[in-house]
Amino acid sequence: ETGVTQTPRHLVMGMTNKKSLKCEQHLGHNAMYWYKQSAKKPLELMFVYNFKEQTENNSVPSRFSPECPNSSHLFLHLHTLQPEDSALYLCASSQGISGGGSTDTQYFGPGTRLTVL
Amino acid sequence: AQSVTQLGSHVSVSEGALVLLRCNYSSSVPPYLFWYVQYPNQGLQLLLKYTTGATLVKGINGFEAEFKKSETSFHLTKPSAHMSDAAEYFCAVTLYNNNDMRFGAGTRLTVKP
Numbered sequence: 001e002t003g004v005t006q007t008p009r010h011l012v013m014g015m016t017n018k019k020s021l022k023c024e025q026h027l028g029h030n031a032m033y034w035y036k037q038s039a040k041k042p043l044e045l046m047f048v049y050n051f052k053e054q055t056e057n058n059s060v061p062s063r064f065s066p067e068c069p070n071s072s073h074l075f076l077h078l079h080t081l082q083p084e085d086s087a088l089y090l091c092a093s094s095q096g097i098s099g100g101g102s103t104d105t106q107y108f109g110p111g112t113r114l115t116v117l
Numbered sequence: 118a119q120s121v122t123q124l125g126s127h128v129s130v131s132e133g134a135l136v137l138l139r140c141n142y143s144s145s146v147p148p149y150l151f152w153y154v155q156y157p158n159q160g161l162q163l164l165l166k167y168t169t170g171a172t173l174v175k176g177i178n179g180f181e182a183e184f185k186k187s188e189t190s191f192h193l194t195k196p197s198a199h200m201s202d203a204a205e206y207f208c209a210v211t212l213y214n215n216n217d218m219r220f221g222a223g224t225r226l227t228v229k230p
Contacts, residue, residue, distance in 0.1 A: 004160070031216060040126075043207070043220040050216055090160055094216070104211065105151070106218060108160035 003027065004109035006091050012115045013081065021076040021112045023091030030096030032074040033106060034066060037088040049074065050096050071096075081116045088113050119144040119210045123221035131229050136180075136195040138224045140208030143189065150191040151209040151218070152182055161207060167191065178202070203228045 004025045013019050025032065034046040048056035049068040063085075065077040074091055092106040124139040142148055149168050153161040165176025172184040178201075182193045191208060205225050211218040 006160075033216070040222075042222045045217065045219075048216045055216060092161075104216060104218075105163060105166060107163070108153075110158070110160045113158075 004091060004093055004107055006109040006112050008112060009110065010113045012117065013078070014117050015081060018079040020078065021089055023074040023109055025072055025093035027093055027107060029093040030071050031094045031104065032068060033092040034074065034076050035090040035092065037090055037111070043090070083116050086114055086116045119148055119212055120219050121208045121210045121221040123208050123224050125224055126222065127225050127227065129227040129229060130198045132200055133197050136198045136202065136226065138193040138206050138226065140191045140193065140221060141189050142191060142210045144210060144212065146212055148210045148212060150184060152176065152180070152193050153207045153209060155205045155207065198228045200228050200230065202226060
């Protein structure tokens with residue numbers, strides 16, 4: 001496989017469930033991202049990992065918990081979600097910001113369509 | 118912080134007509150600007166980007182964009198629309214040595230036969 005893959009593509013869960021979203025990149029990148037895409041709203045950056053270190057957490061509720069075990073994999077653990085959390089969750093990867101800096105193009109996966117009942 | 122504004126949430130053109138999608142940015146330092154396209158049930162695909170150098174940038178599928186610092190704009194154009202161009206288009210901005218990419222709200226392009 002090439003590029004950025006996400007599983008599952010669709011997920012329906014109740015408010016009391018615990019589930020995880022998985023993202024894998026095959027591009028040799030060192031930075032990975034989670035975004036939330038809701039209808040009629042701009043993409044919201046949720047979390048950023050740069051060289052496996054979390055560098056951004058944009059005031060995301062604690063019911064979303066990211067995990068980055070290595071530079072190729074990124075997870076988003078979900079528990080006790082609310083109906084307003086229903087959205088398309090996109091994962092992206094990029095070369096990553098090192099001491100030399102970069103103009104970092106992000107490459108996106110197809111997303112997981114999450115529905116919270 | 119940097120930001121982008123996309124003017125027009127919906128644009129409709131006829132097949133063969135000019136496509137113009139507008140994007141204005143706000144940044145206190147030189148920005149890096151991107152256009153992404155999203156087809157239904159897919160993620161975002163990079164169309165083109167501006168970092169430094171030539172202000173007219175050519176991308177995939179016949180699209181191009183011009184960076185105009187004086188107008189703080191980065192509008193996307195295509196001379197002749199094709200039915201397959203129907204999608205949602207996102208303008209985005211980031212800064213040098215910065216992971217934080219900010220996206221516009223998107224413009225949905227419809228192409229009429």
